[in-house]
Amino acid sequence: MDIDISLVEDCRRLAKQCKMADLMEELENKCKQVYEFVSNKPGTCVKVLSLEPHTCQLQEEMAQLADCALPTELRVGFGELPFNRVDLFPTYPDICFRVEVYDFLCHKAFFCGRSDYFKALLEDHFSEGEQLQSQPSIPVITLHNISHEVFIHVMYYIYTDDTELTMDSVFDVLCVADMYLLPGLKRLCGKTLAKAICEDNVLHMWKTAKLFRLSRLEDQCTEFMAKIIERLVEQAEFAEMIKEDAASLEERQETDSVPLVDDIRYHIASNVQTYSDIEEANQKLEALEDLLSSINIDC
Numbered sequence: 001m002d003i004d005i006s007l008v009e010d011c012r013r014l015a016k017q018c019k020m021a022d023l024m025e026e027l028e029n030k031c032k033q034v035y036e037f038v039s040n041k042p043g044t045c046v047k048v049l050s051l052e053p054h055t056c057q058l059q060e061e062m063a064q065l066a067d068c069a070l071p072t073e074l075r076v077g078f079g080e081l082p083f084n085r086v087d088l089f090p091t092y093p094d095i096c097f098r099v100e101v102y103d104f105l106c107h108k109a110f111f112c113g114r115s116d117y118f119k120a121l122l123e124d125h126f127s128e129g130e131q132l133q134s135q136p137s138i139p140v141i142t143l144h145n146i147s148h149e150v151f152i153h154v155m156y157y158i159y160t161d162d163t164e165l166t167m168d169s170v171f172d173v174l175c176v177a178d179m180y181l182l183p184g185l186k187r188l189c190g191k192t193l194a195k196a197i198c199e200d201n202v203l204h205m206w207k208t209a210k211l212f213r214l215s216r217l218e219d220q221c222t223e224f225m226a227k228i229i230e231r232l233v234e235q236a237e238f239a240e241m242i243k244e245d246a247a248s249l250e251e252r253q254e255t256d257s258v259p260l261v262d263d264i265r266y267h268i269a270s271n272v273q274t275y276s277d278i279e280e281a282n283q284k285l286e287a288l289e290d291l292l293s294s295i296n297i298d299c
Contacts, residue, residue, distance in 0.1 A: 001050070001161060004047065004048055004113050005046055007113050008027065010108075011109050015027065017091075017092050020058075020061045022058050022061065030049050030050075030051060034046050065107065065159055069105050069159075093138060095138060096141070097141055099147070100147065103140070106155065108122055114158045115180050115182055150172050150173055153165065153173045154176060154185065157185045162188070163185070166192075167193075171208075173189055174189040174208075174212060187216070190209070190217040203238060205221050206218060209221055219263065226264050226268045226271070233287050241260065245259060261292065261299055264288065268284050268288075
């Protein structure tokens with residue numbers, strides 16, 4: 001968990017109020033380490049504290065806070081059951097996110113610490129904010145263009161650094177993660193998408209990876225393309241992708257490389273281990289070269 005240095009006191013206070021003993025201990029130890037480090041290196045400026053606990057207990061405790069933030073009517077089916085435990089201790093929420101018709105009672109420290117989007121949103125909002133009419137009386141921010149199902153994934157990621165994604169939800173979560181400036185959640189989406197790569201969707205997956213700057217997913221797509229290149233070259237969409245990738249390079253010369261082609265060539269060559277592999281690789285490279293020649297791409 002990364003904590004902006006300006007929010008450390010807020011996190012310490014929250015951990016104390018919520019009786020999160022391990023988080024309090026981790027914060028104290030990390031603050032001591034930072035103090036000693038800065039004392040030995042004058043002029044050093046530390047902006048973020050990174051907590052890396054050795055057990056899952058902290059994540060479980062943060063999940064309890066996320067459970068408590070869920071509206072009562074949405075608690076069944078999310079988080080850890082039974083949910084009657086969430087009412088046994090106060091969590092002191094200080095911000096309400098209204099999504100569709102649901103109110104999520106959350107904590108500014110975590111949303112601001114994880115996302116510059118939420119940090120800017122919360123800082124700009126309080127000049128003329130709505131207040132929750134019921135208890136607790138806290139500011140309300142209405143979020144638009146997001147479903148409550150997707151927001152639940154965002155919320156659990158912000159609190160626990162993890163969320164369970166499926167192919168039914170991952171594209172919606174990816175779009176929101178990009179909008180809310182949550183690169184870690186985008187990477188989780190990329191991992192989920194990577195498990196589903198197949199011949200029917202690899203081109204779409206690669207375009208998605210490029211659009212959302214998911215370099216690992218992009219590489220996994222080109223690795224898969226290298227395995228099926230002899231069938232891919234027969235698809236007009238693949239040829240068009242190469243043209244678009246070449247055109248996207250500013251001031252590209254006629255013989256300059258094309259990143260997509262280079263990556264596929266690399267993966268074809270990297271799989272060569274035996275003499276029979278050499279022959280197979282040459283056939284794949286020849287098929288690729290024939291396609292490049294047919295679309296007048298020299299690279």
